[in-house]
Amino acid sequence: MFSKRLGIMAIIVAVSYSIVSAAERSIPKPLPGHPGNIFLAGEDVAVEIPDDGIGEWKIVDYDGKVLREGRGAGRVELGRLPVGYYALVGEGSDTKERKPLSIGVLAPLKAPTPETSPVACDVGMAWSYTEKEMPTVANLCTLAGLNWVRDRFSWKDLEPSPGRLSERGRYDVSAEVQEGAGLKVLQVNHNTPPWAWEWAYDQRGRFPPDLRDAYNFYRRVAQRWRGKILAIEPWNEADAWDFGYHTGSEIATMQKASYLGLKAGNPTLIVGQNALSALRRPTTLGDFHANRAWPYFDTFNFHTYDPFFNYPGWGAAFRAVSAGRPMWLTEVNKPVPLDKTDKFREPTRENLRAQADRLMIIYALSFHEGSDMTFFFYLPEFGKDLQFGLLRPDFTPRPGFLTLAAVGRLLADARPLGRLNVEDQNLHVYAFRAKPDGQIRTVLVAWKDEQPAALNLPVEPIAVYDVLGRETAARKSLELSNSPVTLVLAEGDAAKLDLVPPPQKPDWLDGKPSPVVVQCLLPKKRVELDKSAYRIVRGKTERVPIYVYNFGTEPAEVRLSVKGPESWDASLAESIGIAPGAREMLPLSISVPPAAEEIETIIIEADCGSAGEAVLSMRFLPK
Known part of the structure; x- marks a missing residue:
């Protein structure tokens, strides 16, 4: 047990540092002009009152205390202000017709952000900001003491046609800017390009039917961004309706192919589990875990938007299937409602304060429950009816950004x-x-x-x-x-x-990745999402397409065995040879008794000789 614990800690430290680190860190300073009205304590604070017909105005602190009063537009010198949040209250504020103007004064960092600090944020840089704006946002992230940031990319943008990556663009600029600022970048993909769909399987919005497309894409992307992007999640919330409607078995299978491609392109890359959603269905988690995917992720990634009293629940559920890997909470929030009567849809003063309070609680509770890296969602403006973001479009802060900076400084390297x-x-x-x-x-x-x-x-x-x-x-x-x-x-x-004591870290589960991956390929219309199962007709024999891939560099001789319920008849070819880079389809024959009603599991185990072992576990619901 002691040696296993040491192994877990070694992995956590290695993953936090990453074998390839970001640019060397120093103590950050604000950019010239103080974009977003973000200052450090000890600096002279000055703001520009906009010429928008304003009459009398006041600048007040977080508690409503008046610092300065005036009239009309122009530059206002406020001198050196203590750490805090300050807002302009002017004529028209009561009718909610004035654009919010705020000032943030942060405590300056006295030491570079530790390489192992668990304080992170989902920034969505490439999707939310122009290339010109990116250096400003990266600087604000460093001032807040962030260690990791999460970005977004689209497969269809990066590989518009098979085998051809796009020219250098915003995703590359985003990676370079954030890495150059000393931030560590986690990237995540959300989609499959149209050229990789197979209409017969209704794959739009789902994983590619041919996993070689995923393997080849991720190999090329890992090569392209080596040294710039230090971690990648191959998909986002694949168990949710919005991101593909996948079973736990499908999620595990996609993870295996993606991991092999990413590591082929960059062996030092941190490969995260394609992040599971806040739904945390026991059926999906159990189905995923039964497919023994743990050798194929370096970090176990997941999301939650739960109320605080549910944190022990998600903690226990996700720890149980994390296989002892570091747990990364790559999206978390408890957003506040927008004030729909406000012209700029800004939350009320009370809800802005609630956003700040919730952010601090989120980090404290998530660290306690075992998150080794917590990414608050979201830095930019985001939300139709709820406000998730900490910065307004002009980079001025909501109070929650001040809280984020307090977390980054005071909970640096927290355990x-x-x-x-x-x-x-x-x-x-x-x-x-x-x-x-x-x-x-x-x-x-x-x-x-x-x-x-x-x-x-x-x-x-x-x-x-x-x-x-x-x-x-x-x-x-x-x-x-x-x-x-x-x-x-x-x-x-x-x-x-x-x-x-905090909840105990789960035991490390051993295992080695195999280049052989086994896949069940059925159309989306056969999926019962809440049960993480495929529908199958009772009283009949059905042939389910099973694909066996060889992502290795040597031919593979694979011996197959099938396990299922005693009352069902399931059979598959006993062996097959697969060339490097090839896939072969084998029909799995399943006969379901006419009276069958309960969900049953069928497991295919593959003995691949020197290529190790592979497994595919599937759940079937008789209809």
Whole structure:
């Protein structure tokens, strides 16, 4: 057990650093002109009041305190402001006709962001920003102390025709800009190009029917972006309606082919599991796990948009199928509603504050539940009825961006130590070993649901910060509210706290990837998504197409065996030879008894000799 734990930690550290690291990090500084009105504490703050017919105006802080009053447009010199969020309140604000204008003052980082920090964000750079805007956004990410960022690409854009990658474009620029800023980039694909569809199988929006298309594409992409993109998810939320309607078996099979292609193109690339959605259906997760896909992902990637009381639920569900790999939560949020009466569809002041509070809680809870890298969704403006984003289109911040920067600084390199053992279930205190300002400390994140209550600690904090990262009075006794506070304690003070340990990391499951992949190919109309199963006609014999691929460089001799329920008859050819880069179709004959009603599992196991072992597990629902 001890050696396995060391192995897990070694993988986590290796994956966090990546064998190929991003550009060397230094302490970031704002760009000239301070895009988005983002400043560092200690800098002179100046803003331009727009000439839009404004009359009298006020600049107020997060608590509504007036800093400056004036009239008309022009440049306003505010001098040096403390860390915080500041907003322009002008004539017309009550009728919600004025474009929001805000200022963010961040605490400057005192040390480069650690290479192993779990603080990350989904930025969607290539899809959300022009090439001219990208350096600004990358700079804001570094000021916020982010380690990893998540980007987006479209397969159909990068490979418009078979075997031909597009010329250098926005995806390449995005990768270069973010890597050049010292950020580590995770990329994710969402689609299959039209040329790879097979209409007979209704594959639009789904995985390519011929997995050689996925293998070849990902091999070329990994080669193209080597040293720029350090991690790739081959698909996004494949178990959801919007992204293909796939079974757990199909997700595992696509993962295997994609992993082999990505590693062929760049052996040092971190290959993430094609991220599972927040739906976390037990049927899908079980179906996926039965296909033994764990040798084919370096990180287990997933999403959640759950309310906070459900975090232990998703934590347990995803840990159970993670095979002990590092867990990356690559999308998470609890978005706030837009104010539909506002011309610019900005959330109300109360909801802007709620967004900031929720962000801090999301990072604390996700780290505690075992996320080794948490990517908040989303940095840019996003949402029709809900607001997910932390930056407005002009880069000015919502309060949540200040919170993101507080997390990046105060929870840098955070590792969970546990939660404080308290009787009040509405009192939440989570402890971490972290490196705020480059110093190893015990860091607490604390809040109280419903009515405020006192938190009494056995030790005096070194410092206490509110949700924006503003320093407040450091005392052993604090009144907590639903707005979280961060307490920095001495490194050894964790031993003086009564902590309930965080959930245990699951055991590492051994396994080696095989170049032989086995695939079931049935049309989308046969899928029962909520059951992660294919419909099959009872009382008849059906021939299900099974494809066997050889992604290796040597011929493969494959011996096949089939396991199924005793009352069903399932048979397949016992052996087949496959040339390198080829696939062969074998019909799986299945006879289902007329009275069959329950979902059953059929497993194909492949002994591939020196090429290892492969498995395909499928669930069938008699109809």
